Amino acid sequence: xxxxxxxxxxxxVVSTLIDAWNRHDMEAHxxxxxxxxxxxxxxxxxxxxxxxxxxxxAHLHRTIFRNSVLRSEGHTxxxxxxxxxxxxxxxxxxxxxxxxxxxxxxxRHGLMTWVLVAEDGRWLITxxxxxxxxxxxxxx
Amino acid sequence: xxxxxxxxxxxxVVSTLIDAWNRHDMEAHxxxxxxxxxxxxxxxxxxxxxxxxxxxxAHLHRTIFRNSVLRSEGHTxxxxxxxxxxxxxxxxxxxxxxxxxxxxxxxRHGLMTWVLVAEDGRWLITxxxxxxxxxxxxxx
Numbered sequence: 084x085x086x087x088x089x090x091x092x093x094x095x096v097v098s099t100l101i102d103a104w105n106r107h108d109m110e111a112h113x114x115x116x117x118x119x120x121x122x123x124x125x126x127x128x129x130x131x132x133x134x135x136x137x138x139x140x141a142h143l144h145r146t147i148f149r150n151s152v153l154r155s156e157g158h159t160x161x162x163x164x165x166x167x168x169x170x171x172x173x174x175x176x177x178x179x180x181x182x183x184x185x186x187x188x189x190x191r192h193g194l195m196t197w198v199l200v201a202e203d204g205r206w207l208i209t210x211x212x213x214x215x216x217x218x219x220x221x222x223x
Numbered sequence: 224x225x226x227x228x229x230x231x232x233x234x235x236v237v238s239t240l241i242d243a244w245n246r247h248d249m250e251a252h253x254x255x256x257x258x259x260x261x262x263x264x265x266x267x268x269x270x271x272x273x274x275x276x277x278x279x280x281a282h283l284h285r286t287i288f289r290n291s292v293l294r295s296e297g298h299t300x301x302x303x304x305x306x307x308x309x310x311x312x313x314x315x316x317x318x319x320x321x322x323x324x325x326x327x328x329x330x331r332h333g334l335m336t337w338v339l340v341a342e343d344g345r346w347l348i349t350x351x352x353x354x355x356x357x358x359x360x361x362x363x
Contacts, residue, residue, distance in 0.1 A: 119301070121311060127334045127356030129311065161259070163340060167307055169350050171261060171269065194267045196352040198338055200303060210309050212336040212352035216267030 093160045093168045093199050093206050100208075104153045107144045113137040117200060117209040125193065125215050150178040156192070166201040192216045233300045233308045233339050233346050240348075244293045247284045253277040257340060257349040265333065265355050290318040296332070306341040332356045 096115055103111035113133060116122075122130040122139075130136045144151075156173040163169060176191040198210040236255055243251035253273060256262075262270040262279075270276045296313040303309060316331040338350035 121301075121309065121336070123311070123334055123336055123352070123354055125354065127332075127354040129334060161261075163307055163338070163349065164304060167303055169261065169338065171263070192267075194263055194269060196261070196263055196336065196350060198303070198309065198350070209303065210336060210338070212263070212354065214263055214265065214267040214352065214354055 091205060093170050094158070096197070096199060096206050096208065097155055097158050097170065097172055101153050101155055104148075104151070107149065109137065109141045109144055112140055115208055116211075117202070117207040120208055121210045123212040125213050147180050150180065152177050168199045168201075168206070170197040170199055171195070172197065231345060233310050234298070236337070236339060236346050236348065237295055237298050237310065237312055241293050241295055244288075244291075247289060249277065249281045249284055252280055255348055256351075257342070257347040260348055261350045263352040265353050287320050290320065292317050308339045308341075308346070310337040310339055311335070312337065 100112060100115050103109075103115070113136065116133045116136050118133045120133055120136060122136045124130070124139075128139075130139050154175045154177075156175055158170055158172040161169045172195045174193050174195060176193070177189075179189075179191060193213060193215045195211060195213045197208050199206045200209045201207075240252060240255050243249070243255070253276065256273045256276050258273045260273055260276060262276045264270070264279075268279075270279050294315045294317075296315055298310055298312040301309045312335045314333050314335060316333070317329075319329075319331060333353060333355045335351060335353045337348050339346045340349045341347075
């Protein structure tokens with residue numbers, strides 16, 4: 084697959100989003116999403132459109148995520164076309180608080196799927212789906 | 224966005240997959256995935272490629288999902304290009320068994336994100352990410 088002609092690479096979105104998250108700068112976080120973006124969070128809640136994504140994350144970063152720290156544990160990129168890319172991000176989070184059953188001292192691990200689209204020379208997230216990694220044994 | 228020139232619509236993949244699931248016909252299930260497909264399941268386990276997806280689902284349909292029944296509660300389709308489409312499927316499952324904390328009589332609800340690509344006139348799943356919908360209260 085040929086390389087896209089954007090100024091940046093999809094990888095940049097990973098580092099930019101994590102920087103925005105850890106500064107709790109939701110304006111910078113929201114700016115990484117396409118206006119039509121879908122976002123499914125770890126409890127299966129679907130946000131439709133950048134406005135809903137912004138509202139939810141602004142609320143979460145005033146509450147349970149206000150002291151959270153996000154870190155990448157590695158990501159992969161696969162191009163579906165020169166302007167559409169799939170990104171999988173393994174992440175670690177510390178400092179989350181307040182949800183039932185969550186220990187604020189616990190380290191969360193998860194895996195996020197993103198679909199990125201290149202528009203006007205930059206990559207935007209148009210679909211995100213996030214899941215906590217739950218260490219349970221598979222059935223025999 | 225112009226309509227793709229495939230013989231079928233992305234919607235067909237939803238009904239075909241559910242039919243295959245409920246017949247526990249993993250050959251038909253696997254045939255709906257692209258050779259390069261990524262699949263992230265509800266516990267954050269990532270399968271890479273159709274062969275891994277096949278192996279895992281064959282195992283699950285011999286064990287915890289052997290009597291499971293999957294049903295769509297509605298889906299949406301958004302085209303990213305004439306040959307790439309995003310599908311979100313709300314699903315209900317009954318009859319799953321055996322995982323810790325799961326009541327086999329319980330009704331599970333979840334939400335799946337799919338990225339479909341059209342190749343040789345048919346739609347294939349090239350990325351799937353699945354999450355149980357967990358009814359917890361959001362922080363105030």
